[in-house]
Amino acid sequence: DSGVTQxxxxxxxxxGQRVTLRCSPxxxxxxxxxxxxxxxxxxxxxxxxxxxxxRAKGNILERFSAQQFPDLHSELNLSSLELGDSALxxxxxxxxxxxxxxxxxxxxxxxxxxxx
Amino acid sequence: xQKITQTQPGMFVQEKEAVTLDCTYDTSDPSYGLxxxxxxxxxxxxxxxYQGSYDQQNATEGRYSLNFQKARKSANLVxxxxxxxxxxxxxxxxxxxxxxxxxxxxxxxxxxxxxxHP
Numbered sequence: 001d002s003g004v005t006q007x008x009x010x011x012x013x014x015x016g017q018r019v020t021l022r023c024s025p026x027x028x029x030x031x032x033x034x035x036x037x038x039x040x041x042x043x044x045x046x047x048x049x050x051x052x053x054x055r056a057k058g059n060i061l062e063r064f065s066a067q068q069f070p071d072l073h074s075e076l077n078l079s080s081l082e083l084g085d086s087a088l089x090x091x092x093x094x095x096x097x098x099x100x101x102x103x104x105x106x107x108x109x110x111x112x113x114x115x116x
Numbered sequence: 117x118q119k120i121t122q123t124q125p126g127m128f129v130q131e132k133e134a135v136t137l138d139c140t141y142d143t144s145d146p147s148y149g150l151x152x153x154x155x156x157x158x159x160x161x162x163x164x165x166y167q168g169s170y171d172q173q174n175a176t177e178g179r180y181s182l183n184f185q186k187a188r189k190s191a192n193l194v195x196x197x198x199x200x201x202x203x204x205x206x207x208x209x210x211x212x213x214x215x216x217x218x219x220x221x222x223x224x225x226x227x228x229x230x231x232x233h234p
Contacts, residue, residue: 042226048220
């Protein structure tokens, strides 16, 4: 158990719909990351938040948005869904890199989204 | 920009033998970290091992070791005494270890599927 909690684990929806994926990071971790894993694109970085603020943005579509709340949980909103959005969406969290800590990412179990 | 290349889509190994999974990287950052993750068929991402760019010694964690050759920009994962439970997808990843907007996030390779035969 990584300590990162993602809900829902599975989600089936139709094209054009909107979904929200939720993530609770490990206790004490301030950084939250969202990744998309698909067969053709591999693991793609979407966005990173640090203590409520957006820190880095990757290949995130304009139809997608995210935020990190004061309690540090994060949500990824996917709207106007298309068939190609079907993927496994991971949330990860990390602590800061220090001489005694590698700052590795701890991943949740993922939310598998199927768009029909 | 950072780039990770894993040239082996699939690898096979006999149980109890050692196997090396290749990873090469490209970056202009002087300080960076290299990671290996395991993804079993169940889907979760499991952290295996870390190597910092300034670390003098190659990292080891139990049966996992990282063969770090900085001049060649390679960070191969060596798994000794393979077990059936090692069958999984393995990802190499890297991260900038200094400030800036890309600090923290990992850039992943395409992965290598390892199959361990009994």
